[in-house]
Amino acid sequence: MxxxxxxxxxxxxxxxxxxxxxxxxxxxxxxxxxxxxxxxxxxxxxxxxxxxxxxxxxxxxxxxxxxxxxxxxxxxxxxxxxxxxxxxxxxxxxxxxVGADSVRAARLSTLRGDFDRFVMADGEALDVYAGKISGMAAKYASLGATLDDAEMVKKLLDTVPDDLYTAVAGIEQFCDVETVCFDEVLGRLKAFQERSTRRKVALGGERHGDQLLLTADQWEARRRQRGRDHAHDDDDGSSVASGARGRRGKCHNCGIRGHFARDCRQPRKEKALLVNVDNEALL
Structure with missing residues (x-):
């Protein structure tokens, strides 16, 4: 230097x-x-x-x-x-x-093609992707052309990932995308992304729409807990707490609450009915 x-x-x-x-x-x-x-x-x-x-x-x-x-x-x-x-x-x-006019036109055409192919990759930081778009504007200027804010804003809104589409819809509804500043749109998207990240951390999982998506480890822990609860009920059905019995539905076999029909210890109704029919036939 x-x-x-x-x-x-x-x-x-x-x-x-x-x-x-x-x-x-x-x-x-x-x-x-x-x-x-x-x-x-x-x-x-x-x-x-x-x-x-x-x-x-x-x-x-x-x-x-x-x-x-x-x-x-x-x-x-x-x-x-x-x-x-x-x-x-x-x-x-x-x-x-920069070259003569013909070379300049060819280079400008190449730049436009590169700009049209811009898409934000999965996991790419929003600042990094916005920097690519801003850098393209500087390359346009070096060739005597202009990449205005309206084109940059449109490219940014059209190519962000699905998790930012809610923010995109709000920007398009409340802002004039033909006149809004590129930096303002970028700031709104970053604010929405940071707020979404804080919400995911607070909930302890990832959100998709209005449903909480548990991680694989969380699902496995929940499955094991249910397995232990089921084994405890089978070993000692009479000792199940009243609160647990209240949470279970009514048995369709014996009519008693606190267990399901598949866990019922009483004879199945269908078998009892067959026995009665056979006795009547013998009589």
């Missing part, structure tokens, strides 16, 4: 940190370089304003050019070292990495 001193406010030397352009990071590099040069008042030497005085531009040109050259890899530096002004260096780099 290059450091280029320039006289800042009050004449003090302020070191400017410049990221190194390697060829694969042109979009990010231009964003950082423009911000740094603009903060030091040198940007108009790279892209002169219409009403800028020539003398002012000439005064700022040398430090701006030195800053740009200090942020280039050696192979790229050799190709632009013959450029005498900061504006020429910048234009040469832009022509190399």
């Amino acid at each position: 290059a450091l280029v001193p320039h006289g800042g406010a009050g004449g003090s030397a302020v070191p400017l940190s410049c990221p190194v352009l390697t060829g694969d990071n042109y979009t990010i590099w231009t964003i950082k370089v423009e911000a740094n040069l603009d903060a030091q008042g040198l940007w108009e030497a790279v892209v002169p304003a219409e009403d800028a005085a020539a003398a002012v531009i000439a005064k700022k040109d040398k430090p701006a050019r030195a800053y740009l050259l200090g942020g280039l890899a050696e192979d790229i530096l050799l190709q632009v070292s013959s450029k005498k002004t900061a504006a020429e260096v910048w234009a040469s780099l832009k022509a190399r990495f």
Whole structure:
């Protein structure tokens, strides 16, 4: 990373940190370089304003050019070292990495295809996915195109997982998705996601709709507990607490509450009926 001193406010030397352009990071590099040069008042030497005085531009040109050259890899530096002004260096780099109109159109088409295929993966953090969408807007800008908030909001709302669709419905009902800010929509989704997470933790399980979904371990523990209760009833049916008897239904075999027909110790009604019929036939 290059450091280029320039006289800042009050004449003090302020070191400017410049990221190194390697060829694969042109979009990010231009964003950082423009911000740094603009903060030091040198940007108009790279892209002169219409009403800028020539003398002012000439005064700022040398430090701006030195800053740009200090942020280039050696192979790229050799190709632009013959450029005498900061504006020429910048234009040469832009022509190399952005290209002619036909190349620019092709790259923009590729970006649109990548943007259309964006889908939030299972388990992907909401901030990470939103960062991908915001990063695409910066890539559009580097090619002279614009990815506005309405497109970004639509992409975000259309591709979030099912557990966020409740929040999506609320946003679409109470907000104008054509004018709402992307950051505002992201904030609403994050707030809903955090609230849902707290609710799941409080309930001790996961919710789907209005039903509580128990984990596999919880289901196994419940099954074992029911098995122990059933074994206890079979070993000593007479000692079952009155509260437990009250919770069981009425036996359809003997008519006594406290156990089910399958656990009844009395003779089955169907068998008793057959015995009576046989006795009548013998008589």
